[in-house]
Amino acid sequence: MKYPRYPVEASDDLYMYDFYSEGLRGRIKKTIIYSRIEENLFNLGFGDWNEELKDLDDSSRSNNGDRDKVLATVAFTALDFTDKFPDARIFVEGSTSARTRLYQMGIGDNLLEINEKFEVKGFINDQWEVFQRGRNYEAFLIKRK
Amino acid sequence: MSTPVNKHLPGITVNPNMPDYSKSPFIIKKVERARAFIAKHGLPKEDKPKKGK
Numbered sequence: 001m002k003y004p005r006y007p008v009e010a011s012d013d014l015y016m017y018d019f020y021s022e023g024l025r026g027r028i029k030k031t032i033i034y035s036r037i038e039e040n041l042f043n044l045g046f047g048d049w050n051e052e053l054k055d056l057d058d059s060s061r062s063n064n065g066d067r068d069k070v071l072a073t074v075a076f077t078a079l080d081f082t083d084k085f086p087d088a089r090i091f092v093e094g095s096t097s098a099r100t101r102l103y104q105m106g107i108g109d110n111l112l113e114i115n116e117k118f119e120v121k122g123f124i125n126d127q128w129e130v131f132q133r134g135r136n137y138e139a140f141l142i143k144r145k
Numbered sequence: 146m147s148t149p150v151n152k153h154l155p156g157i158t159v160n161p162n163m164p165d166y167s168k169s170p171f172i173i174k175k176v177e178r179a180r181a182f183i184a185k186h187g188l189p190k191e192d193k194p195k196k197g198k
Contacts, residue, residue, distance in 0.1 A: 009160040010153055016155070016166050033166050035176045039186075043179040045172045054170040080154045089188070091179050107178040121189055137184060141189065 003072035003110075010077075014084050017077040023064030030070065031056055032077050035089065042081075044142075046074060046094045058095050061102075071106035077115060080145040093139040100138065107140065108133040118142050 006019040017032040030050040033056075036043040048058035064070075075126030082088055094100035107120055111133060114120060121128045131140065153159065166172055 006154070008157045009163065010157050011163040012159060012161050016163055019165060030165055031171065033169075033172050034181075035167060035172060037173070037176065037179055037183065042184075043176050045166075045175045047171060055169050056166065058171075068179070076154070080157055083154065091183065093179060093182060123186060126186070 004067040005069060005076050008073060008077060008080075010080070013080050014081070019073055021062060021064045021066055021070050023062075023066040023141075025062065026065045026140040028064055030073075031114050032074055039047060039088050040085070040087045041091065042085075044074075044078070044090050056101055065108070067102070068109070071103075071110070073108065075106075075110070075114065078142060082108055082118075088142055088143065090142040091139065092142065101136065103140065104135075110111060114126075119145055 004130070006021065008017050008019045011123045012015050017036045019030050021028040021030055028040075031047060031049060033045040035045060037043050039077070045056070047058035048062060050057040062070075078090060091122045092103055094103055104122070106116060108131075111120075112130070120131040122131045122135060124135055124137050124139075128141065130134075131137070
């Protein structure tokens with residue numbers, strides 16, 4: 001992707017990634033987890049570490065002023081993950097429609113670069129289609145080309 | 146499934162002490178939600194997971 005990205009730490013088992021967003025509101029720990037749903041199908045879970053909840057959380061926007069760098073970092077983990085699991089399909093859905101829309105904007109803004117490595121489909125009007133800019137999808141499915 | 150290779154791209158380092166987030170209630174809920182979505186709407190025909198790999 002055309003944006004810079006943060007350094008990332010990965011777990012031994014290759015399914016989890018951590019990084020720190022650094023911006024207007026300080027240093028925020030972000031975590032990405034690829035959870036197996038079924039054979040070769042994974043869910044991408046992404047959120048901020050919430051110290052109060054002692055859990056991940058994606059219910060609020062960080063507003064750290066680094067959206068593109070954060071999304072570029074998430075995309076980079078998808079590249080790393082699918083290097084390990086080239087047959088994997090990755091399901092992505094935000095916890096809210098606003099969150100899903102944020103992912104959609106991130107994909108749309110970087111579609112040329114993403115399309116070089118990935119095939120992205122979106123779910124809309126009760127069917128899956130090849131991702132197109134300007135469409136409001138409910139969920140996404142990503143796989144390596 | 147393909148056998149994973151334990152090597153990351155440049156810019157990614159392994160943290161052997163990373164917490165096991167897979168047991169996080171947030172992640173469990175997300176996975177349940179994804180399963181429900183896929184059970185209801187299905188996957189594109191060509192993207193149904195290949196079995197036995």
